[in-house]
Amino acid sequence: MTDPTQVQDHSRARDPFVDWVRQATPYIHAHRGRTFVICFGGEAVADPGFAHLIHDIALLHGLGVRVILVHGARPQIEARLRERHSELRYVNGLRITDGTALACVKEAAGVVRVEIEALLSMGLADSPMAGVRIPVVSGNFVTARPIGVLDGVDYRQTGVVRRVDRQSLMQRLDAGAVVLMPPLGYSPTGEVFNLSAADVARSAAIALKADKLIFLTEEPGVRDAAGALVSNVLSGEVESLLAAPPGPAPHEAAGRPVGFTEDLAQALRAGADACIHGVQRVHLIDRHRDGALLRELYTRDGSGTLITGQSYEGLRPARAEDVTGVLELLRPLEERGVLVRRSRERLESEIDRFFLMERDGLVIACAALYPYPDQGMGELASVAVHADYRGGRRGDKLLEHIQTIARTRGLRRLFVLTTQTAHWFQERGFVPAPRESLPPEKQVLYNERRNSLVFINDLGA
Numbered sequence: 291m292t293d294p295t296q297v298q299d300h301s302r303a304r305d306p307f308v309d310w311v312r313q314a315t316p317y318i319h320a321h322r323g324r325t326f327v328i329c330f331g332g333e334a335v336a337d338p339g340f341a342h343l344i345h346d347i348a349l350l351h352g353l354g355v356r357v358i359l360v361h362g363a364r365p366q367i368e369a370r371l372r373e374r375h376s377e378l379r380y381v382n383g384l385r386i387t388d389g390t391a392l393a394c395v396k397e398a399a400g401v402v403r404v405e406i407e408a409l410l411s412m413g414l415a416d417s418p419m420a421g422v423r424i425p426v427v428s429g430n431f432v433t434a435r436p437i438g439v440l441d442g443v444d445y446r447q448t449g450v451v452r453r454v455d456r457q458s459l460m461q462r463l464d465a466g467a468v469v470l471m472p473p474l475g476y477s478p479t480g481e482v483f484n485l486s487a488a489d490v491a492r493s494a495a496i497a498l499k500a501d502k503l504i505f506l507t508e509e510p511g512v513r514d515a516a517g518a519l520v521s522n523v524l525s526g527e528v529e530s531l532l533a534a535p536p537g538p539a540p541h542e543a544a545g546r547p548v549g550f551t552e553d554l555a556q557a558l559r560a561g562a563d564a565c566i567h568g569v570q571r572v573h574l575i576d577r578h579r580d581g582a583l584l585r586e587l588y589t590r591d592g593s594g595t596l597i598t599g600q601s602y603e604g605l606r607p608a609r610a611e612d613v614t615g616v617l618e619l620l621r622p623l624e625e626r627g628v629l630v631r632r633s634r635e636r637l638e639s640e641i642d643r644f645f646l647m648e649r650d651g652l653v654i655a656c657a658a659l660y661p662y663p664d665q666g667m668g669e670l671a672s673v674a675v676h677a678d679y680r681g682g683r684r685g686d687k688l689l690e691h692i693q694t695i696a697r698t699r700g701l702r703r704l705f706v707l708t709t710q711t712a713h714w715f716q717e718r719g720f721v722p723a724p725r726e727s728l729p730p731e732k733q734v735l736y737n738e739r740r741n742s743l744v745f746i747n748d749l750g751a
């Protein structure tokens with residue numbers, strides 16, 4: 291007789307390729323017909339691996355994504371200026387575009403355009419582009435105006451986006467073309483303006499109500515002090531993140547906090563603004579990682595930093611009216627001794643320490659942060675995900691959110707007391723610590739009978 295368990299094991303022999311296709315399929319369906327604005331710098335164009343990136347973008351087009359490419363051209367512009375024994379001048383972080391610089395911008399934009407068009411026109415039988423025909427269009431889609439004179443400095447032909455011709459862009463996308471947008475804009479006076487690619491991408495994404503705005507960055511995404519990727523940032527947190535960057539000794543340099551390059555800061559700001567104006571998701575992806583774009587879009591985990599306007603499933607600070615919902619979530623865990631019991635009165639007075647996730651009016655996850663500013667510490671408490679909603683990394687999202695909030699409040703370490711969840715915290719960078727490392731007022735309250743283990747997480751802030 292056949293052993294049924296053996297039959298089952300055999301049928302589940304894993305084929306990584308088949309697994310991958312199965313994992314990607316929901317994303318392929320979800321992204322088809324969606325509009326993605328993808329922005330990269332001129333550095334990406336100059337990279338020998340640029341063809342791989344463009345071919346990945348061609349693959350997106352093949353999978354039915356409506357693609358708008360926005361490119362920068364700084365290295366190409368600077369190279370041309372050097373040939374003319376000139377250079378870009380910056381005042382207060384803003385470049386001044388004089389006549390020579392503008393001539394170089396136009397040349398560089400033209401050359402980059404031709405290179406991208408050539409790569410998107412490839413069709414060699416043994417290349418990923420075999421049998422593909424992708425129309426590419428460019429044009430006067432962006433109306434710009436000069437930045438003007440600021441503090442007595444005339445920025446000449448450096449401009450900002452005034453509006454984007456949505457209708458023309460839509461027509462080109464509807465016709466199946468990839469739209470290519472250089473960092474240039476035109477004014478009703480017939481002038482040409484040098485723009486930042488991030489500004490063009492942000493404005494195009496907003497005008498098109500794009501589903502995604504993607505920045506392929508020179509930096510490996512937004513990293514915390516330990517070098518770990520910050521996978522989710524809320525648009526409302528971006529400014530505080532830029533003002534208080536992660537790192538052991540934040541200090542100011544050239545008027546900007548150390549920790550973020552100007553390009554990354556620009557992408558974060560443009561991304562946050564796009565979110566505020568209705569773009570659902572903004573991704574910051576390290577363009578140096580081969581295939582990072584595909585991984586971000588077609589796998590569960592992604593590989594970059596996601597900026598969202600709305601909290602993850604309504605992740606938000608708790609309010610007085612949430613007390614009952616939070617109690618309902620915590621009670622079963624308190625009864626099992628996983629969490630310390632909190633009375634309704636105590637929860638009412640401490641509800642402003644809680645953050646929660648909500649789905650259809652039900653509180654499905656929560657966590658609390660109790661700051662001890664004198665010690666630069668914060669207690670992470672009451673981490674809980676409703677039993678029906680586990681397995682969706684909601685615990686990780688809550689933890690990341692609390693870590694971000696703690697950093698923005700200037701805290702350097704988080705501690706947690708736990709009896710049954712030690713490994714979950716350890717797997718997320720918490721390390722065992724003696725009771726004496728707790729803030730003194732917390733040591734006094736330590737419950738000997740409960741005998742909780744203490745773990746500390748260095749926030750590097």
Ligand SMILES: CC(C)(COP(=O)(O)OP(=O)(O)OC[C@H]1O[C@@H](n2cnc3c(N)ncnc32)[C@H](O)[C@@H]1OP(=O)(O)O)[C@@H](O)C(=O)NCCC(=O)NCCS
Binds near residue numbers: 713
């Ligand atoms: C810990 C918790 C918040 C995580 O919720 P989640 O993000 O939905 O994640 P899951 O429950 O799916 O668990 C994610 C991973 O952590 C593991 N995990 C869950 N509970 C764990 C525990 N008590 N100890 C160690 N690992 C645990 C899971 O096995 C899973 O790992 P795997 O994917 O490698 O198998 C949730 O399990 C929970 O609410 N637990 C009860 C409350 C609790 O213990 N809170 C901490 C109090 S100090």
